[in-house]
Amino acid sequence: MPHTSAPPTTGDGRREANVAAVLRTVLDHGPVSRSAIARRAGLSPAAVSRQCTDLARIGLIREVPELAASGGVGRPQIPVDLTTGDGGGPVAAGIHIGVPRSTFCVADLRGRVLSRGAFHHDGIPAGELPDAVGRALAAFLAGRAAGGPLLGVGAAVGGWVDPATGTVVRHDALGWHQHPLGSGLRRHTGLPVRVDNHARAVAQSELLFGRPAARRSLLHLFVGNVVDAALAIAGVVHRGPRSGAGDVAHLPVPDSAVACPCGRTGCLEATASDTALAHEAVTRGIVPEPSASLVVDAAAAGDRRADALLRERARAVGRAAGLLLDVLNPDLAVITEQSSLLNPEYLEEIRAAATGHSLVCDDPERIVGPHAGPAALPVAAATVLLNPLFRSPLQALGDVTS
CATH class of the missing domain: 1.10.10.10 (Winged helix-like DNA-binding domain superfamily/Winged helix DNA-binding domain)
Structure with missing residues (x-):
């Protein structure tokens, strides 16, 4: 071994x-x-x-x-x-903490998933959620049968995250403010833990394991219950002071008149988030309860109303992406959005809207989904641990074993 x-x-x-x-x-x-x-x-x-x-x-x-x-x-x-893991090599655990559920994985040094798991935590109070997630992760790792030595845990979560301290500074949807996520997961697993925002984590995953163009310049836009973004130039992800970069929740979406809690209209998160999508689907009678996954499932089953709503959302995401493309003009724009991960037709809607509104990007091939597809988030979480390993192998392993 x-x-x-x-x-x-x-x-x-x-x-x-x-x-x-x-x-x-x-x-x-x-x-x-x-x-x-x-x-x-x-x-x-x-x-x-x-x-x-x-x-x-x-x-x-x-x-x-x-x-x-x-x-x-x-x-x-x-x-x-x-x-690699199938040869008994070292592996990394990943946990992506979402709003309705958390997803786990064990990945090898190439970012290939060896095992996956999930923990649904709708209804668990914010104060109890950290321990519940930590226990679920520990149980998943205790039952793993794949891979060699476990190097540690990479954790990815939305909102404002400070990787230097492993702290979730602000995640309104989870009710976490100044939450010490890294130390909590370390207490439950007994393993080294690194934490980062999920948009930056996906960007790091693309830099390590994705398309070569990402290493020149990369924009990543994440659209879930939380909407945020990440920018990488020459292989380095920008964090900004206090790691506050990437908050695009209030980016204006052209042609959107949706009211936002901030008091304005047309903000990206209020227009296109999974939460907004799910509530609109209930209002239209498409699904019985607010769940973006139910909308995606209904569209896949042939519900034309669900399909139309997902296409509306895709076009809104594309229009917002067009603004970002004009400002940043990256070599590659990666969009993580649930429906387009599962059905390329929705990615085509995003591409058409983005290039139709952008003044500098007329090449739809520059707009792609994440390389890991539906496994993008747990793989990105594992990359939070793996990226320092590839950047400074001896130092990173010294930190793990010290």
């Missing part, structure tokens, strides 16, 4: 940077030979050999002798690859 005792870090930081470059090259191109790593990472063969030795020692990569090329001159090069 791989072990996670990281060698001590010394020197001026170049060693850590070189290890990270090698690990990221293996993530992007593995299985890959050491000579190819040296070419792609711009390192000497001797440096790559040293870093591969370190990474193998701490269980993050392994040799793949069965893929070694044969028949050439000289000693065949044995490729290396990440030690």
